[in-house]
Amino acid sequence: MAKADAPDLLNHEGLRIAERDPVNDEYTYGRGKDELRPIEIEAGVLNRADGSAYLEWGENKVLAATYGPRECHPRRDQDPAEAVVRVTYNMAPFSVSDRTRPGPSRRDREIGKVTSEALEPAVLTQLYPGAAIDVFIEIIEAEAGTRCAGLTAASVSMADAGIPMKGLVTSCAAGKIEDDVVLDLSREEDFHGEADLPIAVVPKTGDVVLLQMDGDLSADEFDEAIDKAYEACYDIHDLQKQALVDRYQGSATNGGNR
Amino acid sequence: MAKADAPDLLNHEGLRIAERDPVNDEYTYGRGKDELRPIEIEAGVLNRADGSAYLEWGENKVLAATYGPRECHPRRDQDPAEAVVRVTYNMAPFSVSDRTRPGPSRRDREIGKVTSEALEPAVLTQLYPGAAIDVFIEIIEAEAGTRCAGLTAASVSMADAGIPMKGLVTSCAAGKIEDDVVLDLSREEDFHGEADLPIAVVPKTGDVVLLQMDGDLSADEFDEAIDKAYEACYDIHDLQKQALVDRYQGSATNGGNR
Amino acid sequence: MAKADAPDLLNHEGLRIAERDPVNDEYTYGRGKDELRPIEIEAGVLNRADGSAYLEWGENKVLAATYGPRECHPRRDQDPAEAVVRVTYNMAPFSVSDRTRPGPSRRDREIGKVTSEALEPAVLTQLYPGAAIDVFIEIIEAEAGTRCAGLTAASVSMADAGIPMKGLVTSCAAGKIEDDVVLDLSREEDFHGEADLPIAVVPKTGDVVLLQMDGDLSADEFDEAIDKAYEACYDIHDLQKQALVDRYQGSATNGGNR
Amino acid sequence: MSDDVVSDIQRQYLVDLADKGRRFDDRGLDEYRDVSIETDVINQAEGSAHVRLGGTEVYCGVKMEMGDPYSDSPNQGVITTTAERNQMASPDFEGGPPRGPSVEVSRVIDRGIRESDAVPLESLCIEPGEKCWVVYLDVHCVDFDGNLFDAGSLGLLAALMTAQIPNHRHDLGEPEPLEIRSQPIMTTAVKIGDEILFDPTDLEEKVSSPRISVSTDEHGRIRAAQKSLAGGFQPEEIQETIRRSRRKAEELRSNVLETVKK
Amino acid sequence: MSDDVVSDIQRQYLVDLADKGRRFDDRGLDEYRDVSIETDVINQAEGSAHVRLGGTEVYCGVKMEMGDPYSDSPNQGVITTTAERNQMASPDFEGGPPRGPSVEVSRVIDRGIRESDAVPLESLCIEPGEKCWVVYLDVHCVDFDGNLFDAGSLGLLAALMTAQIPNHRHDLGEPEPLEIRSQPIMTTAVKIGDEILFDPTDLEEKVSSPRISVSTDEHGRIRAAQKSLAGGFQPEEIQETIRRSRRKAEELRSNVLETVKK
């Protein structure tokens, strides 16, 4: 995936781009290889949804809302034995550089599918046979790693809605830039890098419930990337839990982050 | 909305365009500011519909048909407490200067929605809980003021179908041309004029059940436009009633107008 | 329909094109006016479908599958008095010279409709009130006469599924080239010829259950074309029956033709 | 008759009548219902016609726009035919995207006109490979009592025969009539019991009978045909129907089409 | 309140309150809920705003791309407005293609901006007949408690007022602000019982009451209006509401819009 006209993704000290000045097209370096972009999570930010969360991750801005358990329409989606978890993942038209048409794209629908398959294993679905748990993820602004951000927010919104779960689901990616495996690719790194590997984990059980990868990795690099992303999920898990604690201890001021 | 290359919309006597010679692009004047274009209404013109009406209004040619009360499909449209009035408003592909694709456009769907909201208040919907009253408006040829023509015809078709109603619904527009508020804009006036304000009235109750406006009006001009259109609705109401009388007294010859 | 740059469709001996060398654009002649292209049929070629058939006819390659009788979704398709026969006719995107978009085109939907109307008369539909018999026809490669090939295969797939029928349905076309009525047009003949007339017959009853025609035929030519195609259907009927016999006597090696 | 399904009693009644050479509306087996055609009913269209065929009523419009020829036929214009089964026209007609029956009627009417070369595509060329006329033929059914094929075909032909090419709108000179090379007439029949009945009503089309539509040009040549609906015909029935279709087409041509002003 | 249908008891309660000049959330009849606007919230957009109007929350974005002008207006750019009723925002909002209510809100918000010439289309011309700016206005509702018309209109106006034309992305020089010729404010009211209430909540919009939205520019002129939902107004009620709408628009203009940085 290496492309021409790429900026240096690592400087001479092995540090990554931290910021880009769009006017002069100059870069500031400072992020370490195993360092996440800044993440902030707030639970319970919407009025109508049964549960919700707002998340900023680098320049990603994401809202997630959960409705349910509720009646499942259309009926062909119903499972008589358990609740179904349905995820709608959608990019706002203004969230990316080139305006997108309203409504889920094919990419959005694939991400919605694998996200629902990542969330469902953590839900005690057998408690609500025939019901639907509907999760809506809206990407308000996209940088890179939107599926990880969306999934991480979605899980918080489900907990906020009181959905009985074995545990939260947490997502993070690792990738490869200039032959180094690093954590959590930014926009420039995603564009010019050599591989991206987003995963999601249920920290309570240790299960990897989402994994996608494209690019070019040796088997060892693949292992290393999994390990890095896996470990980071446990750090992000702490942020998710704190957001829920804040929500129920009232220490969050509504709209504080936004 | 004033555009270049506009013809004089009012002549030196303050009279409006009555006719246009398309070959020489010349105009004949003669219509007064408060004068409607010619309107003809005929009820009961279709065989299959439960009720129908044909209406010519200037160069507008409109058919309306009512089916119902009948079973409501799909079920999500049902209201257990009363009948729902559903309106499909559609322009024939050849009805306008540039051929339109078959099927309702976004404009058509908006007009369908506000038309159903204008008709429903006049219907004794609580008599038919769970049922649907389906109204179809087809614009065979369009000049200007098609939503008024369609709504006026639709109401006659509902009466012809025997739908129990508090009263007929009647629609007419006023507008502004060359700084004058006038009644019932024609094609040239709509195109070159400064504002258009269609309304619909239930003459029995005096309620305004549809109102849309775009352009540029002072508050006083707005009042004047409402008054003009409101008054005209009562005149058109007489034509609607006469069409129904003719229909049931058999004085109309089927197909007379068409 | 005669077009410029047509090759000679009949040679001096009155024989038709048998083969075309695409590189040198040269033609070999040899097919007689009443001669069919080579046809091979195999029944029971798919695992999942209740019945299936594979058919090669000239360069046409066709698969047909039958599911049913089974529950009929959506309910609006149901007939309380008998089973409905629903046919989905579809061209694979790579089956024709210019790649087609996936999913049935308008042409495909018309052929699906007339094919279902051709198959239904042969089925004892009253045995399965409310049920659906779903037939899928996939054109893997198209030469000319795909609707005849598809219908002929579909009928074998229904028999293979054990659908109770009065008899098989068989389809074949006749056409006109260089003022001669001939059997079973090939690609060049269809493109440069003057008329095409596909029919389908229930050989058991003699009923013509599909007929389409376009081009230019005198009444006598029309009669002649019907007669030719009608007679050929009885020959093709023998091939259909043999395919079913082979299937149930196990003499066919699965995948033999493909 | 607001139901798609016809009862066995109704079917048997129609069959019994047909056996005696009769129909429930007292027409003869070959007899068409009253036909009226009015042209130039829509000023916004280049050509138009309003057709009543018994209880079936259609508006037909011809619109012409300037467009690009297809790259594989640079010297030809383009014709597109659409026949809408508007929900207004019958309680049986569905909304939403067109399903089989709507697609079929569009395509059969289109073939009737296209295959007979009624409007030669080369006559629609403006500048080879650059500009051509795109002709939209729309059949808009507002009341339906069967035999939309014939009503729509007749209306479109009348609309085409009276259409004016809008040269003036594109600085190409005066409006002029479209070139009409042939005048195909479609006639439709159903088989009820053992009898062939022309110009079927909605009820007659519903009694599980097969239907056949045949398009004939002014030289008596067959240009298009389509069997549809349930059941089948014996081959000799088809051949006989073809001959009767040609006669009916000739009748319609002289009785009805001649009233259309050139 | 996850149900589209409101009970008679709830309706009567709201009517009784309105009779006494009160509302269930203790607001005055003309009183708006708290409004907050934050702009420049989305770096990927040329302009953006985040609006909270009581329990209704929208993100608005302005995106500008280079495109072709329409052939009949070679000197003008293009504006396209879409307002999404995302399922996230309310249990009543449906997925799938937009139905009547979604289409209406898009078109009414669009007319409010277009008819007042807020962004002059000629100012979007880059090269006459060749290139122009295509401006996409998107309203993305994420939480819904009524009055999407006003929240969306206000947010789009704020987004437009702070938008920067991305000249630099097309070698046309430095970014520069969009020309804003007028600042239309939409105000919406419903009639409950015999009273007119501004800025309705979702519940107030559901009690079978008629609604009227009026767009007023900074000169107090009416640029667009739309009555919707069930029921009707007496003409004098409309005329009175128009006057109150103009006052509310002026208030919103000085209290809220002034906080938007130019």
Add this chain to the structure above:
Amino acid sequence: MSDDVVSDIQRQYLVDLADKGRRFDDRGLDEYRDVSIETDVINQAEGSAHVRLGGTEVYCGVKMEMGDPYSDSPNQGVITTTAERNQMASPDFEGGPPRGPSVEVSRVIDRGIRESDAVPLESLCIEPGEKCWVVYLDVHCVDFDGNLFDAGSLGLLAALMTAQIPNHRHDLGEPEPLEIRSQPIMTTAVKIGDEILFDPTDLEEKVSSPRISVSTDEHGRIRAAQKSLAGGFQPEEIQETIRRSRRKAEELRSNVLETVKK
């Protein structure tokens, strides 16, 4: 097995078997079903393959048309991949617009080919910024018994390896083979109980087991991966599966792909 839902008893049976290192069709855990590939089966396509993988059967086609390059990659051609879950292939496959599972299979197969640069996009450039080859890759599944990912990927690779660029159709000279820079092989496994099983059948994919697909090139490098379906893997299970996937890919490469004539 015409039902989407698998009973608890069936699930338990498969788990018990897997515990003993066995499968219901007596295969080993790493064992693929019989694979056959036939190429050049469709004359109308530039390349084609017919693949049987046990009870799963697909036709794959490569079609090439001349088109316009994207403005942001003037030196590259375009590849589009579509995998259809035709209703013919399984009673579980739905008609209508593609839903999640169909979209996923298209996109995963596409990534397997695209990310490994199997067909270098620059090799599809005809005239920079003006003309390029648009390559349509279509997977047409006609019989489905699980593991469409591997069957489709293998078929497309075989079709690409035998495809001929149709230069002659555009006066660009003789047909010539497509440039194939890498040969990615996708291998898919599911976890049942605590065991990893390769090349799952439809039943094995349905027992609420997680699935993982890995695309490996001829240098043993991982080019794409996708976990899907219910449940999850422990990280060491993934790392172990990756290693087994690479071995299986190597086997398929030498046993199956080598039979494809160049």
